[in-house]
Amino acid sequence: MANDPIHQFQINNLVPLEIGGYDLSFTNSSLFMAITVVTTSIFLVWSTSGRGLMPTRVQSISEMAYEFVAGMLRDGAGNEGMKFFPLVFSLFMFVLVANLFGMFPYFFTVTSHIIVTFALAMVVILTVVLYGFYKHGFGFLKLFVPSGIPAALVPLVVMIEVISFLSRPISLSVRLFANMLAGHITLKVFAGFVASLITLGGFGIGVALLSMVMTVMLTGLEFLVAFLQAYVFAVLTCMYLNDALHPSH
Amino acid sequence: MFITTAFADDAQTNDATHGTNTETGVAHDDAHTGSFPPFESSSFASQLLWLAICFGIFYYLMSKVALPRISGILEVRRDRIAKDLEEANRLKGESDAAIAAYEQELAEAKTRAHTIGHDAREKAKAEAEAERAKVEKKLGDQLAKAEDNIAKLKAEALAEVDGIAKDTATTLISQLIDGKVTDAEVAKAVSAVAGSAK
Numbered sequence: 001m002a003n004d005p006i007h008q009f010q011i012n013n014l015v016p017l018e019i020g021g022y023d024l025s026f027t028n029s030s031l032f033m034a035i036t037v038v039t040t041s042i043f044l045v046w047s048t049s050g051r052g053l054m055p056t057r058v059q060s061i062s063e064m065a066y067e068f069v070a071g072m073l074r075d076g077a078g079n080e081g082m083k084f085f086p087l088v089f090s091l092f093m094f095v096l097v098a099n100l101f102g103m104f105p106y107f108f109t110v111t112s113h114i115i116v117t118f119a120l121a122m123v124v125i126l127t128v129v130l131y132g133f134y135k136h137g138f139g140f141l142k143l144f145v146p147s148g149i150p151a152a153l154v155p156l157v158v159m160i161e162v163i164s165f166l167s168r169p170i171s172l173s174v175r176l177f178a179n180m181l182a183g184h185i186t187l188k189v190f191a192g193f194v195a196s197l198i199t200l201g202g203f204g205i206g207v208a209l210l211s212m213v214m215t216v217m218l219t220g221l222e223f224l225v226a227f228l229q230a231y232v233f234a235v236l237t238c239m240y241l242n243d244a245l246h247p248s249h
Numbered sequence: 250m251f252i253t254t255a256f257a258d259d260a261q262t263n264d265a266t267h268g269t270n271t272e273t274g275v276a277h278d279d280a281h282t283g284s285f286p287p288f289e290s291s292s293f294a295s296q297l298l299w300l301a302i303c304f305g306i307f308y309y310l311m312s313k314v315a316l317p318r319i320s321g322i323l324e325v326r327r328d329r330i331a332k333d334l335e336e337a338n339r340l341k342g343e344s345d346a347a348i349a350a351y352e353q354e355l356a357e358a359k360t361r362a363h364t365i366g367h368d369a370r371e372k373a374k375a376e377a378e379a380e381r382a383k384v385e386k387k388l389g390d391q392l393a394k395a396e397d398n399i400a401k402l403k404a405e406a407l408a409e410v411d412g413i414a415k416d417t418a419t420t421l422i423s424q425l426i427d428g429k430v431t432d433a434e435v436a437k438a439v440s441a442v443a444g445s446a447k
Binding site for chain 1: 285286287288289291292296298299301304306308310311316318319320321323326329
């Protein structure tokens, strides 16, 4: 099934492992999580090993990533937000590198599985909720009561705020998951057209060529999406953390 | 289309296998599984576990190794730049102070030079003045002495003129008339002539 656009999301067991009735096998997904983590860690540690006052090119890349995320977090959550910097940086780099690895042909896209993006979103939301209650106690609940609204509207607004808060992990995870999934399926479908139509000759070759052009353009777009979704994930994380730090808007 | 029909077939035939798979609880690594892989809950436990392990290690490495190192590098650079700027400011201050001191010294030297020149000029002028006065005085004295001399000589000469005139007159008379005249007559005549000449 070379043309099956869903096939690329298939999870294959590499090292079967079952503990307590749960299937915890090391799969291709696990492999690419590990590759993502190892590559990123090695790059960041190796590129900064010179600790150069004048950065080398690779060191500049690491510094740029650092400054980029630090700036994002400072803008989103203020200076107090910097205590969450390792979390935001890890999330951004993990999602970004996983997305970019997904762009290689035959590579598995870790972030194209809802459970992975949902788990990452839950890490963010749980951090927000736990830190919010730890820092402000029940004052954290002021998050749901915007100041300066008429008393009659309070129940309605609170309901809306609660729903919007609860939908955050869903929107955060589905956005990333759906973008990666849809992008990869589209790419695969157009690439599949090239392969299947080119054998028909004549008109088929014309359409195949158009599909080829489309595939090339979509590949460019997907690289943009890969970065953009990591950025959006990190920016929203910063905004949610800001709520935990300053619950009263 | 080829793909959609093929996929639909695939999905239909695999509905059954999916059912059996979930029943047995064994993950299918079958490439032909038709169900949608991201929604296959049988793989969730494994993905969650390995995500937790990988992301946990990643978070640890970032927070303990990579980020402190990068922030250290950036801090050292920031400190270094701040220090260099401070040093530059200090040196600039020093050079400013040196320039100010130099200018002040220059101004002082100018004033001093001016004073010295002025003094020297004044002194030279006074000396010249004194010299001139001395010379003038000497010259005046000499002039006065000379005038005295002249007056004396003139008086002497005038005094002698009488004698000469008398002698001459006596000699002339004696030569001309061969007579004798007294000195008193001659003197009288001479003084009469001198008186009328005067």
